[in-house]
Amino acid sequence: MLLDGQGNRHLVSLRTGGRFVCHRGGLLHDDLIGSEEGRQVRTSTGQVLLVFRPRLIDFSLEMPRHTGIVYPKDQAVLLMWADVYPGATVLEAGLGSGSLTLALLRAVGEQGRVVCYEIRPDFIQLALTNIRRFMPTPAHLLIREHDIYGGIPDKPIDRLLLDLAEPWRVVPHALEALRPGGMLAAYTPSIIQAQQTVEALERGGEFTQIETLETFYRPWYMRDAAVRPVQQMVAHTAFLTFARRLAPGAWQWHPNR
Numbered sequence: 001m002l003l004d005g006q007g008n009r010h011l012v013s014l015r016t017g018g019r020f021v022c023h024r025g026g027l028l029h030d031d032l033i034g035s036e037e038g039r040q041v042r043t044s045t046g047q048v049l050l051v052f053r054p055r056l057i058d059f060s061l062e063m064p065r066h067t068g069i070v071y072p073k074d075q076a077v078l079l080m081w082a083d084v085y086p087g088a089t090v091l092e093a094g095l096g097s098g099s100l101t102l103a104l105l106r107a108v109g110e111q112g113r114v115v116c117y118e119i120r121p122d123f124i125q126l127a128l129t130n131i132r133r134f135m136p137t138p139a140h141l142l143i144r145e146h147d148i149y150g151g152i153p154d155k156p157i158d159r160l161l162l163d164l165a166e167p168w169r170v171v172p173h174a175l176e177a178l179r180p181g182g183m184l185a186a187y188t189p190s191i192i193q194a195q196q197t198v199e200a201l202e203r204g205g206e207f208t209q210i211e212t213l214e215t216f217y218r219p220w221y222m223r224d225a226a227v228r229p230v231q232q233m234v235a236h237t238a239f240l241t242f243a244r245r246l247a248p249g250a251w252q253w254h255p256n257r
């Protein structure tokens with residue numbers, strides 16, 4: 001990643017003999033290959049750029065997208081609230097652009113497993129291109145062209161993450177696939193979707209710790225006397241709904257109903 005003075009990110013896949021060009025001038029890839037992170041380089045026009053490996057956040061926000069993605073602020077909370085841990089078997093639907101997938105692959109580590117269902121074969125190809133660019137050989141990833149509304153053939157799973165239009169339709173399948181103690185998480189732009197999901201989760205009493213929340217990311221502007229929140233922020237991305245699977249036979253009563 002090349003960072004300019006304005007904080008703009010340029011992602012470059014380095015190859016011997018390659019050349020990077022932007023409006024600030026050009027650079028030879030050979031001058032960057034093998035170099036330390038955090039170094040300064042000068043372009044052909046004398047402008048300074050900083051060299052880093054991209055953070056996953058930088059990569060996710062800059063990679064090509066063909067769907068909406070789960071934004072990093074929500075990914076961070078999803079990983080913690082759904083308790084995605086090293087060694088876990090995680091099922092994700094749909095794959096989309098592969099942004100959340102990368103975060104999951106990293107969180108479960110090489111001892112874990114991420115299984116992704118996606119109905120659009122063209123999206124699978126595009127997402128794989130994104131994933132391989134950041135993580136060249138993710139051996140712990142399995143992608144299936146499969147409609148999750150039809151069922152979950154891969155089981156048992158520890159964690160189930162849903163980013164699709166009708167997550168409540170997955171709840172009956174989650175009952176069969178999620179191990180007792182397993183977590184379900186659903187990312188839904190509309191509160192109506194979240195509500196329908198919660199109703200489906202509560203209906204049979206097989207889930208507990210059911211919670212819906214949203215996250216706000218508000219960076220601050222910090223310059224001399226101007227120390228205040230930035231004036232514009234993303235007002236809404238999605239609601240996050242979580243639930244925990246009980247053991248068969250254990251029934252969750254709902255004290256508020």
Ligand code: SAH
Nearest residue numbers: 069070094096097098099100118119147148
């Ligand atoms: N979380 C992804 C974006 C997912 S977009 C990211 O961060 O990049 C939603 C995806 O779900 C789309 O690619 C869509 O094709 C897929 N999808 C929709 N319904 C589905 C279903 N029933 N089974 C599997 N995938 C589905």
